[in-house]
Amino acid sequence: DAGVTQSPTHLIKTRGQHVTLRCSPISGHKSVSWYQQVLGQGPQFIFQYYEKEERGRGNFPDRFSARQFPNYSSELNVNALLLGDSALYLCASSLWDRGLGRHLNTEAFFGQGTRLTVV
């Protein structure tokens, strides 16, 4: 089975430009989350989408937005890029469902990431 797939793998953009990153979850997973990982740090939560609705948002500016499609794939959009947006952007999918029990297998599985460099 295919894991979480992200595209593109690498991207170079200029300050002020816009970028769209894409993610396809594991088959059967309805939840997709996005994380930003700056070099030397742990991943930071940006968004979670479940059944096409935003379920959670981290402490990121409004320049960051996302959406989820009927096939559960997702896009992360970043406007007006800054040098500080340079990072590894990670997508994770899971079987998360807030209506299910405590011991549900809720592990999040990550893709290989998109390395974004802003110059």
Place this chain on the structure above:
Amino acid sequence: EDQVTQSPEALRLQEGESSSLNCSYTVSGLRGLFWYRQDPGKGPEFLFTLYSAGEEKEKERLKATLTKKESFLHITAPKPEDSATYLCAVQARGFGNEKLTFGTGTRLTIIP
């Protein structure tokens, strides 16, 4: 606010030399504590989930344990291929989402 602190930041071991990595956490109500392995330039690879104090899980040379304030990742007789950054993350109950709060990781190097 949920917090995760991992120590040490970096650890160098000889092949076969066992050790432990520490993950201290504060969370409003723990739903799960997760361990991931991350190779350079790659996404995190899931290792374990622990749900309650006293729980232990094993996989090959790795064993994860959980108390009410911290988790340990024990590595027994490591091999060079165990070299990676090990990330710990917590998930809180009650917020209606699956946000993971990560630590900064322990960079493990196993010397042949």
